[in-house]
Amino acid sequence: MTGVRSRKVARDLRRRWGRTTVVVAAMGLAVLAVTAVSTSYAVARSQQRTGYLATDPPSATISARGVTPAAAEQVRAVPGVAAADTSRTLTARIRQPGARQWEPLRLTVRDSYAGNRIARLTPRDGAWPPVDGQIVLEQSGLRLLDDIGSGEHVEVELPGLPVRTVPIAGTASDPGLPPSWVEGMVYGYVTPQTVAGFGFAATPAEVRILVDGDRTDAAHIRSVADAVAQRLTAAGVSVTTVDVPEPGAHPHQEIMNGMLRLELLFGALALLLSVLLIVTVVSGLLAGQVREIGTMKAVGATWQQIAGGYLAGTTVLAVAACLIGWPLGRLAGLGFVGFIAEFMNFEVTDDSMPWWLIIAQLTAGIVVPLLVAAVLLIRACRVAPVAAMRDHGVTAPRIAGGGRLARGTRLPRLPLLGVRNAVRRRGRLVLASAALAVGGAMFMAAFNVSDGLADTFVEQTIAAEPYDLTVMLDRPYPVDRLERAVTAVPGIARAEIWTSAPATFPAGRTGQISGVPSASLDLRLKLTAGRWLQPGEQRAMVLSADYAQENPGATVGSTLTTRTGDQETGWTIVGVAVQVGSPSAWVDRDELAAASGTAGTADTIRLISQAVDPAPLRQDLEKALTGGGMAVAGVRTQDDIRKVLVAHQIIFVVFLNLVTVISVVVGGLGLATILTVSITERTREIGVLRSLGATDRAVRGLILAEAVTIGVVSWLVAAVVLAVPATLAFGSIFGDLLLNTPLAVTANGFAVVGWLLLVCGICVVAALLPARRAARMTVRQALAYE
């Protein structure tokens, strides 16, 4: 392409600078969306892998009683073991000195931190490893303690022991743990001497191993772990469970994977929306050129020559869009990676991307608009020159009843013409409405799913177990002692005594079993299959949907054998229930106690308070328990549980909010373009109207009526046609990820009305500029407008 034509391209773009800007913005947005999604996907995945795997997470954890240093030495000698360490994990409580509220504390007591080979922590500030008499806190927990820092003091309480004030030696980060603010639990690290000073002899109860060879081979790990368990048993250590987690999988891996999958899904939607938007803006750009294309053909231009010019113009715009959209998209993507990193507790040390991904992002940013432009150009060039030069931007009206519409209604005539204009350009109306409707559906679905999450994930979970207070004891105590303590406390509406036991399920899977009192009145778990436990029933078990899904053989009616303590027990599965997190199964409390070798005992009190505020009850109950010689390991109120649940879904909520913003921006830009184009196109028509006596107000009314028509049509399509399936689809994906059951379908009325208002708002704003320009032109200018 040479001289005059390139000058024409440049001048056309400059002359319609408003439209050119919108086009670049739209293309830039597409590049931004694609770059943001692919960047965060790639970087989050690789950084999580390196961030987590680089710490050498334990291949297996063996829980046992009475692990001696000699036994630990023997473990290291087992073939296949690369490293092993021993520790004791204690449930305790922590708070700032003088604070009212305790936070749960998971206290790790390790004999030697010197090796730091397994699940290595990264020191952040202060001292590492912890020195005797001091504590090191995992950094994500500082937030729960009012951003306390090293050098300051905290109060720590081990169950049944006096409160101790301990200096914070330093902080460290542990990428192997879900962050404290998500779990609602602080993590601390101390030496055995420190807890000995508290009055507690912390003999190791956990052996962690790191295997030689392939650390991603679960079978290999299991065989080494079993050999270790055998060696420990031979050394006189009593092994409770052998836990082999999915190799390389972070504790929140499922949420992470779900998050990434959703990102891809919404990324694909955003891409679709971007393509629609680009089609809209480029076709708008070309619409004004139909007549000129006709003229050029009349003076001898072949379609290659015409296409060459327009494609060059498109390339210029696409490159400009990439220059703006790519860096912003990368920034946005990395911002989201930062958020994922915080949620997953890993650190981003390297935010580079593979070069081919960058090439792919930029190619998409340039190739997609070019393809769109090419397709549209072929169509535009196919119009015979005579027809092209006669183009008035309007195709023949063929709406049934259009005439009746004009005659039968009492609307003022001129706005009605606006409505008709919107309907006349059918292709464009469809395009604009489609882009806007997809945006609207995403908007409404995001709100609905957000509601559904809050409802199903948080509120239904709490409603299923509506206890105001759950008190966990440090170990099982006789049921009658617990009952006595409970009856001594006033203000309790109802109390239930539960128990729990760690268990090994078939295929070596470990999990928690809950022992439910046979007369539990308040538990209302949602069942996906079978029925709930019945009083007097023998060896019946209800499985969690989570477990049932991962083990397809575990169906209602089949038998499942578990190991609790030293005993094996066969249970008949009678039902499957939805549950967030642990436990994996529910059985009768007394049967579970018996199966764990602690018949007649229990370790948990759950109660419903008479008063709204369960705080006084909590203190009284703790006092009564301590007075009865029992130690409290942890207390959780309904509020604590709600906080944890909310924190678990927050990553999705943030993501859905992003989706909302994107839909608004993309939909709004699309609509703005369409309106500007279609109004500019009819400048001449407006001139005619004004020459016939239409006032500025009448012209504005006409333009606004057209804008609002497009808005309302798209809103109808979004609300009536698209929103429900979109909500159902996303709701089922989210539900599967988090609960193994679809989310409750809720319709957020605010979103439906809000989108209508928003769309009308966008319409008015988008129409205002061209309307003002049209009103300002003299009739002569308008009539001469090309």
Add this chain to the structure above:
Amino acid sequence: MLSGMTRETATDPDVVVDVEKIVKTYRSASAEFRALDGIDLQARRGEFVAVVGRSGSGKSTLMNLIAGLDQPTSGRLRVAGTDLEGLSENRLAAWRGRAVGVVFQFFQLLPTLTVAENVVLPMELSRTVGVRQRRDRALDMLNRVGLRAHADKLPATLSGGEQQRAAIARALVNEPPVLVADEPTGNLDTHTGDAVLDLLGEVAAAGTCVLMVTHERDITRWVHRTVTLADGRVAA
């Protein structure tokens, strides 16, 4: 083969527009309308032909077909030595660039190009003139139509007559054997219209075949021949 030879020899090389039994039917959703109903027309090199007739008689339709801007329903068109039947839109465009100049009632200058650039465009598209000579030739052309002083203005700043002259300069710049003009004076006052007709007369005198649709009453001063259309047929 034989018939082709016969036709070849039968064709007078001076006949640059040869229209034979042309029919053009417009189809709309409800009806069919025969705008041209078997037109025969021949025009020679250097001939200035006026096409007249009542509004709706099919004049523009005929001009568009001759310029290859639209396709006939049936019949044969041979313009500037090329048989238009079966040519694709694209081949037609390339052919038109060299063979036919088109002048429209509403000028159709490209609004973002200057007058000179509008005239350069056909040379650039058809590559008839070397890159360096194009502007000079455009200025020459503009000089001939009396627009040299307006060369670097945008079309919107020109009067109607000036725009029409610029459009004629653009149509002639590739020296096409045929010039088709649909009411070139329709939007101009009598005085300016006469100037445009003078110009077209000069063009014809220089050897171009000029076909012009007009509503002007007194054109015998300029044209060699008048063809009258009525209801899609050539009136006797």
